Each structure stands twice: as C-alpha cells, then as structure tokens.
Amino acid sequence: MPLPQPELPEPAHxxxxxxxxxxxxxxxxxxxxxxxxxxxxxxxxxHSFLSQALKHPSATFLLFNNLEPLVKAPxxxxxxxxxxxxxxxxxxxxxxxxxxxxxxxxxxxxQPQIIFLxxxxxxxxxxxxxxxxxxxxxxxDVTPKESVKDAAEKLIEGLKGESLDFSKGRMNLNLPAEQxxxxxxxxxxxxxxxxxxxxxxxxxxxxxxxAGFKRTCPPKDIAPSVTNAGERPPCATRTGISNLxxxxxxxxxxxxxxxxxxxxxxxxxQKRWPPYWYSTLAGFLEPAESVEEAVRREVxxxxxxxxxxVVIHSTQPWPYPANLMIGAxxxxxxxxxxxxxxxxxxxxxxxxxxxxxxxxxxxxxxxGLGEDAGSEYKEGGLRLPPKTAIANQLMTAVVNGFAxxxxxx
Amino acid sequence: MPLPQPELPEPAHxxxxxxxxxxxxxxxxxxxxxxxxxxxxxxxxxHSFLSQALKHPSATFLLFNNLEPLVKAPxxxxxxxxxxxxxxxxxxxxxxxxxxxxxxxxxxxxQPQIIFLxxxxxxxxxxxxxxxxxxxxxxxDVTPKESVKDAAEKLIEGLKGESLDFSKGRMNLNLPAEQxxxxxxxxxxxxxxxxxxxxxxxxxxxxxxxAGFKRTCPPKDIAPSVTNAGERPPCATRTGISNLxxxxxxxxxxxxxxxxxxxxxxxxxQKRWPPYWYSTLAGFLEPAESVEEAVRREVxxxxxxxxxxVVIHSTQPWPYPANLMIGAxxxxxxxxxxxxxxxxxxxxxxxxxxxxxxxxxxxxxxxGLGEDAGSEYKEGGLRLPPKTAIANQLMTAVVNGFAxxxxxx
Numbered sequence: 001m002p003l004p005q006p007e008l009p010e011p012a013h014x015x016x017x018x019x020x021x022x023x024x025x026x027x028x029x030x031x032x033x034x035x036x037x038x039x040x041x042x043x044x045x046x047h048s049f050l051s052q053a054l055k056h057p058s059a060t061f062l063l064f065n066n067l068e069p070l071v072k073a074p075x076x077x078x079x080x081x082x083x084x085x086x087x088x089x090x091x092x093x094x095x096x097x098x099x100x101x102x103x104x105x106x107x108x109x110x111q112p113q114i115i116f117l118x119x120x121x122x123x124x125x126x127x128x129x130x131x132x133x134x135x136x137x138x139x140x141d142v143t144p145k146e147s148v149k150d151a152a153e154k155l156i157e158g159l160k161g162e163s164l165d166f167s168k169g170r171m172n173l174n175l176p177a178e179q180x181x182x183x184x185x186x187x188x189x190x191x192x193x194x195x196x197x198x199x200x201x202x203x204x205x206x207x208x209x210x211a212g213f214k215r216t217c218p219p220k221d222i223a224p225s226v227t228n229a230g231e232r233p234p235c236a237t238r239t240g241i242s243n244l245x246x247x248x249x250x251x252x253x254x255x256x257x258x259x260x261x262x263x264x265x266x267x268x269x270q271k272r273w274p275p276y277w278y279s280t281l282a283g284f285l286e287p288a289e290s291v292e293e294a295v296r297r298e299v300x301x302x303x304x305x306x307x308x309x310v311v312i313h314s315t316q317p318w319p320y321p322a323n324l325m326i327g328a329x330x331x332x333x334x335x336x337x338x339x340x341x342x343x344x345x346x347x348x349x350x351x352x353x354x355x356x357x358x359x360x361x362x363x364x365x366x367x368g369l370g371e372d373a374g375s376e377y378k379e380g381g382l383r384l385p386p387k388t389a390i391a392n393q394l395m396t397a398v399v400n401g402f403a404x405x406x407x408x409x
Numbered sequence: 410m411p412l413p414q415p416e417l418p419e420p421a422h423x424x425x426x427x428x429x430x431x432x433x434x435x436x437x438x439x440x441x442x443x444x445x446x447x448x449x450x451x452x453x454x455x456h457s458f459l460s461q462a463l464k465h466p467s468a469t470f471l472l473f474n475n476l477e478p479l480v481k482a483p484x485x486x487x488x489x490x491x492x493x494x495x496x497x498x499x500x501x502x503x504x505x506x507x508x509x510x511x512x513x514x515x516x517x518x519x520q521p522q523i524i525f526l527x528x529x530x531x532x533x534x535x536x537x538x539x540x541x542x543x544x545x546x547x548x549x550d551v552t553p554k555e556s557v558k559d560a561a562e563k564l565i566e567g568l569k570g571e572s573l574d575f576s577k578g579r580m581n582l583n584l585p586a587e588q589x590x591x592x593x594x595x596x597x598x599x600x601x602x603x604x605x606x607x608x609x610x611x612x613x614x615x616x617x618x619x620a621g622f623k624r625t626c627p628p629k630d631i632a633p634s635v636t637n638a639g640e641r642p643p644c645a646t647r648t649g650i651s652n653l654x655x656x657x658x659x660x661x662x663x664x665x666x667x668x669x670x671x672x673x674x675x676x677x678x679q680k681r682w683p684p685y686w687y688s689t690l691a692g693f694l695e696p697a698e699s700v701e702e703a704v705r706r707e708v709x710x711x712x713x714x715x716x717x718x719v720v721i722h723s724t725q726p727w728p729y730p731a732n733l734m735i736g737a738x739x740x741x742x743x744x745x746x747x748x749x750x751x752x753x754x755x756x757x758x759x760x761x762x763x764x765x766x767x768x769x770x771x772x773x774x775x776x777g778l779g780e781d782a783g784s785e786y787k788e789g790g791l792r793l794p795p796k797t798a799i800a801n802q803l804m805t806a807v808v809n810g811f812a813x814x815x816x817x818x
Contacts, residue, residue, distance in 0.1 A: 019812045021717070021718045184697035187697075188696035197612075203606075243659055248657055249659070249694060258429075285733065287601065287728070291735070324694065403432065
C-alpha cells in the first residue's frame with residue numbers, strides 16, 4: 001500500500017490518566033484518524049443549518065477534481081471560500097427542505113456533490129441554536145462535467161493562476177495528520193456518492209441528501225424524458241430504513257502474528273513490492289465473521305498458520321475507497337506454525353522473523369512503498385512500511401511487549 | 410434488539426495457554442460467531458470444486474423462504490440433502506466455468522440463489538485435491554417465485570408433511586451457538602444477494618457468481634428482449650476490482666461506558682423497550698472514522714458524555730441485515746460526565762448506574778426483549794439484554810474488572 005509519511009497525530013485525549021490508559025497504555029491514533037471536526041451528524045437533515053453554515057464567512061471548502069484534492073503543495077491542502085465555488089454549486093444549494101428536494105427530483109439536472117464535513121470548535125464564530133459552534137467545513141466536487149463544465153474549467157484555470165493544483169494521486173500526497181483526517185472524510189464520501197449513482201435495489205438513479213451522507217431513491221422524477229407522469233415503480237429502499245441509502249465502509253483485518261513462544265513475527269510480501277519489503281498480513285472481513293474469526297481465516301488461507309487468541313489493537317480509516325482497517329495481534333498455536341502458501345495464491349512469500357530483526361527494521365528500514373529506505377538501511381535488510389501504516393504500529397506494539405506486557409527481548 | 414438465548418460458544422481455541430490469553434484473558438466468542446465451517450474462500454471461483462461438493466452424499470443444505478430458515482423447532486435448524494432441492498436448483502448449477510456463466514448471462518432467467526457456506530472438517534468424507542476435506546454446507550433460496558414457483562410450493566408442501574416449517578421471524582429463533590453461526594453466514598449472504606439485484610454503478614441487473622459471494626455486472630445480456638445485440642454500456646465495476654461486487658458488512662460500534670472514577674456505567678434506553686430495560690449505547694461507524702472516534706462521537710451525540718480512552722473488547726456478527734458489532738469499553742473524562750439528551754433524539758433516557766446495580770441486574774434481570782425476566786427479578790429493578798448480546802458481554806467485562814485489571818467493587 002502506498003503511504004504518505006507525516007507525523008502521527010496525538011490521540012484525542014492523550015493526557016487523560018484513566019484506568020483504561022493505565023491498564024492498556026496510550027491510545028494509538030492511526031493516520032487518517034484524529035479529526036478535529038465535530039460532525040454534528042444529527043444536523044445534516046436540517047437545511048437551515050446547512051444553508052447558514054455554508055454562507056458563514058468562516059466556512060472553509062476543500063475542492064476535488066476526480067477525487068483528487070486541491071493542494072498548495074503535496075503536504076498542504078488548499079482551502080477556499082464560498083465565493084470561489086458559488087459558480088459551481090449556486091447561490092444556495094440548501095435552500096429547500098429535504099422533503100422538497102426529494103419531491104422536486106429531476107434526474108436530468110446535474111448537481112455537483114457537496115459534503116458537510118463538520119464544525120471545528122477551535123475556530124470561527126459560526127453558531128447554530130446557541131449550541132453548535134465552530135468553523136464549518138465542506139468539500140465540493142468541481143470536476144468539469146455536465147452543466148458545470150465551463151464554470152469548473154474557468155475556476156480551475158483561476159486556481160492555477162494562484163499556483164494551486166489538484167494532487168497527482170495518493171503516492172504524492174503527504175499531509176499532516178490533522179489535514180489527512182479531514183481529507184479522508186471528504187474523499188470517502190465523494191467516492192461513495194460518485195460510485196453509487198443508481199439504486200442497487202431497483203436500478204433507478206438516486207439523489208444525494210443529508211449533505212452527502214445519504215442517497216435516496218425518489219418515488220418521482222420530474223425529468224422531461226421520464227414517462228408515466230414521472231412516477232417510478234415501488235422500491236424496497238423506500239419501505240423502511242435500508243443500509244443501501246447510507247455510505248458503505250468495508251471492514252478489513254490486518255494482523256501482526258506472533259509465534260507460540262512469542263519470539264517471532266510472521267510477515268508476508270506481495271510480488272509487486274520492492275525487494276526485501278515485507279508487511280503484516282491483511283484481508284477483508286467476510287459476512288457473519290467476527291474480527292477474531294476473520295483474522296484466523298485470513299492468516300490460515302494466506303500462510304497456513306493456525307492462530308489461537310486474537311486481540312484487537314487499534315483501527316485506521318483508509319479512504320481508498322472505503323476501508324476500515326482493524327488492527328489485531330494474533331498468536332500461533334504450538335503445532336500450527338508451518339508456513340504453507342498453497343491455499344490462496346495471494347502472497348509471494350510469508351515467513352517468520354525474529355523480534356530483533358523486526359525491531360531493527362522498524363528503526364532503519366521503514367519508508368513509503370515508492371520511496372528509498374533511510375540512510376542507515378543496508379541492502380538486503382528487512383524493509384517495512386512507515387509509521388503512518390497501521391502495520392507498522394502493530395509490529396511496534398509487538399516488539400514493545402504488547403503480547404507479554406513487557407518487551408519480549 | 411430481539412435476541413435468542415442459547416448457550417454461548419467456546420472460543421476457537423479455548424485451551425491455548427498463550428501469552429495473549431494470559432495477558433488479555435480468554436477470548437469472548439459472541440453469539441453468531443464461532444462457526445465450525447472452513448470457508449475455503451479461494452475455492453469459490455472453482456466450479457469443479459463446487460459441483461463435486463454439491464453432489465457429494467454428505468452435502469448438507471439449509472433452505473430459506475423469504476430469508477427465514479427451515480427449522481425442526483425454533484431451536485433446531487432442519488438439514489436437507491441435494492435430492493430435496495434438485496427440483497429448484499437443477500441437476501448441476503455449477504456445470505459451467507464462471508467465465509462461461511458470465512458469457513451466457515440471460516437476465517430473463519431466474520436462478521434461485523445458492524450459497525456455498527464451507528466445509529466441516531469434523532464430518533463427511535468429501536475431499537478435494539487431497540487437501541480440502543469435510544462435509545460441504547450450502548444454503549438455497551427456495552422462495553416460491555418466478556420459474557420455480559410451482560416446484561418450490563410442492564417442495565414446501567412436502568416439508569410440511571414432515572412437520573418442518575420456516576422460522577416465523579427472528580424473535581422466534583433460538584438456535585444453539587454452532588447452528589447460529591452457520592445460519593448467520595447464510596442469512597447475511599442471501600439477504601445481500603436479494604437486496605442488490607442491480608448494479609449501483611450503471612443500473613443494470615447483476616449476476617451472482619463465486620457461489621453467492623460476488624455479484625458481477627456482465628458486459629452482455631442474451632435475454633431476447635435486450636436490444637443492441639445484448640451489448641451493455643461500459644460499467645466502472647468491470648474496469649478493476651470494485652467493492653460493489655462484494656458483500657457489504659456495516660461496522661457498528663457498541664460500548665460500555667465507565668465513569669472517570671470507574672465506579673459507574675452509562676446505559677441508555679429507547680422508548681419502545683419494556684419498562685426498566687436499559688442497554689449499552691450503539692451506532693453505525695461513519696466514513697473515515699476509527700472505531701475509537703466513532704465510539705466517542707456516538708456517545709457524545711446520544712448522551713452528551715465526553716470520552717477519553719477507548720479499548721476494543723470483542724466483536725459480533727449480526728446478520729440483520731449485515732452488521733459487524735464492534736464492542737468497546739470507553740472511559741469518561743472527569744469533566745465530561747453530565748448527561749445531555751438534546752443533541753440527537755435517539756434515546757429516551759441515558760443515565761449512570763453503579764457497578765453493583767449492573768452486577769445484580771446481570772444476575773437476575775436479563776432476558777430477550779420479548780421475554781419475561783427470570784423468577785428472581787423484582788419489578789422496578791434494572792433489566793438488561795441476555796448473554797447472547799454483546800452488550801451483556803461488555804457490561805460483564807466491566808463489572809469483572811476489564812478496565813482496572815481486577816473487580817472494580
């Protein structure tokens with residue numbers, strides 16, 4: 001996985017001396033988590049709130065073109081104001097109630113996607129109902145297409161005049177942790193909306209509501225080309241709450257595997273990775289599996305190793321396109337440590353490394369996939385993913401004694 | 410949540426004396442997890458494997474009618490043989506390669522859904538390539554509809570003659586843990602297939618492949634009614650691996666919240682629950698949230714409480730329709746313990762209970778939602794969900810000292 005390399009964020013409450021902290025240690029806040037925004041999710045159906053937030057002078061906009069964010073540099077997002085995107089999203093895209101928006105649904109009109117990301121309580125003087133305060137954040141899709149093609153091209157031309165441009169793929173993105181978390185929220189939701197223009201239940205086009213956090217299948221479509229007075233056939237998503245209307249997040253398991261004696265760590269590699277590069281095993285959780293079961297299944301399928309106890313360590317959002325990485329530590333059973341790659345052909349190699357080898361590689365051999373290892377790295381030594389990858393955090397936890405409660409070696 | 414009440418399964422490797430077990434205790438295997446089947450997921454694209462498994466004398470079939478399983482009694486699934494379902498699924502639904510199945514796609518033909526659930530290595534003498542052994546398990550949708558209406562009605566009539574019938578809703582299901590895990594896999598996948606007949610990317614009908622674990626958007630449809638020689642427009646799901654082709658599982662967080670001093674537990678109740686009934690708070694994880702962040706957000710939105718450290722305890726599949734319950738323990742920060750229900754109107758009440766109250770209610774006040782509390786329960790006392798609910802397991806973990814490492818009181 002190609003990964004950027006900024007500093008890791010502090011956890012949300014790093015200095016809370018709680019019983020949980022004393023027993024389980026400081027929380028690991030993985031890259032792409034640790035957002036400073038309050039999502040106030042219950043305000044998303046409230047068009048009046050959205051409209052006021054959108055037009056407030058402190059409102060801040062992230063712009064995306066084909067899912068790539070506008071940046072000042074590969075390590076800095078660019079922030080824009082409402083005036084910059086007004087030519088794309090119009091005077092007030094939230095002027096109607098949601099009920100009216102659904103009733104007026106017209107599939108022939110293109111509406112650029114807008115996401116309400118949340119309020120940053122540390123800045124701005126926007127306030128709603130005396131209770132919800134902070135700088136409002138939005139993401140807007142300014143991809144030049146359909147009815148906004150010309151306006152978007154003109155906007156982008158202007159931005160280029162200010163030396164702003166869209167990121168060139170995620171290999172080039174290298175954001176500070178706080179920006180990464182906000183970018184991840186925007187990217188995940190823009191991707192989900194773009195990927196799901198049709199209803200999987202009935203096949204008809206759907207409509208974005210809840211400021212980008214929901215898609216609904218309207219019962220009527222007033223587009224001129226639609227027959228039957230715009231009435232659509234019944235759809236199961238209208239007869240109750242359906243998960244199809246809400247954003248999808250795919251749970252993924254990723255695990256550091258330790259040997260039965262706790263002295264070795266199992267790592268694997270894919271053929272396309274650079275020489276000497278290994279990482280922890282990973283895979284998608286399947287229907288009706290617990291995380292613990294998915295970890296045991298994936299490890300057996302990919303490496304032949306049989307695991308006993310599995311413990312969850314921490315989690316990481318991964319917006320390419322919609323993953324939740326659930327990081328775990330698993331321990332092999334004594335008679336289940338033989339590597340066998342023949343079940344699933346996913347890995348080129350999987351093998352046991354000593355904790356000392358992994359500890360040393362964490363010190364001198366980590367980097368992003370497309371980057372060089374550091375100056376202390378010697379050719380032939382083990383290479384590992386950077387600190388921004390949860391794989392790195394899991395290996396670090398193991399060599400720091402997560403399994404035993406004290407350093408293993 | 411309506412919950413059945415069987416014994417809980419033992420974890421996969423209960424007697425492994427590993428470092429993880431010694432430090433973190435025995436793994437909690439929640440209800441609906443702990444399946445005895447090896448899914449051999451890498452064999453699902455292999456039609457020869459599926460065909461042989463289907464026809465093997467030991468092959469076992471679960472039958473479903475409108476997502477309700479065939480049962481002998483509310484606490485026993487009924488198992489059938491291939492001969493019983495042959496009138497529905499035909500001589501050999503896996504006689505073609507997947508590539509041929511896709512090439513021959515005809516949207517006008519109804520194909521009852523079949524799921525390959527896995528192999529039970531403890532039974533049966535089926536063997537594939539000398540490596541994968543065990544009794545093959547399948548689920549088949551025998552809902553009387555489309556071209557199989559008559560055959561399915563006849564089949565169901567015959568089953569009723571043997572005093573077998575389909576479950577009457579999940580409130581009536583009360584399966585032993587091992588059956589519950591297999592049922593959960595079947596139900597989740599049958600529901601996902603039934604819920605997603607169309608491609609969310611292009612709106613055209615999709616086709617089940619990988620023995621029920623994948624839906625693909627074929628490039629051609631040979632149905633007589635289709636124009637343009639059956640060629641369909643391009644679809645984004647065909648140009649790479651798309652998550653839309655794979656089953657959806659929705660990550661959900663559920664959390665026992667302890668007070669800053671560790672002496673109290675926060676519980677909430679919904680208006681529709683019986684009097685005195687409370688449970689842990691819960692909610693869906695959102696895009697680009699870590700589990701830890703989702704726990705803090707949901708707890709604040711529903712109760713106003715601010716959490717510091719969050720630790721994940723265990724997880725539970727929940728096939729109604731497609732949830733993964735991620736169970737966590739969170740601890741309030743000292744100045745964030747005031748309950749405020751005004752943000753999100755989801756709960757009727759949320760309040761702090763002493764660990765002693767919860768401990769006593771776990772002893773005398775647990776039951777399924779539709780059931781009476783036990784004989785020791787006294788009217789007015791706290792009522793809680795049964796052991797099959799992860800909520801119960803989380804509260805049990807807290808009163809048994811999960812947070813502090815030893816009993817809190």
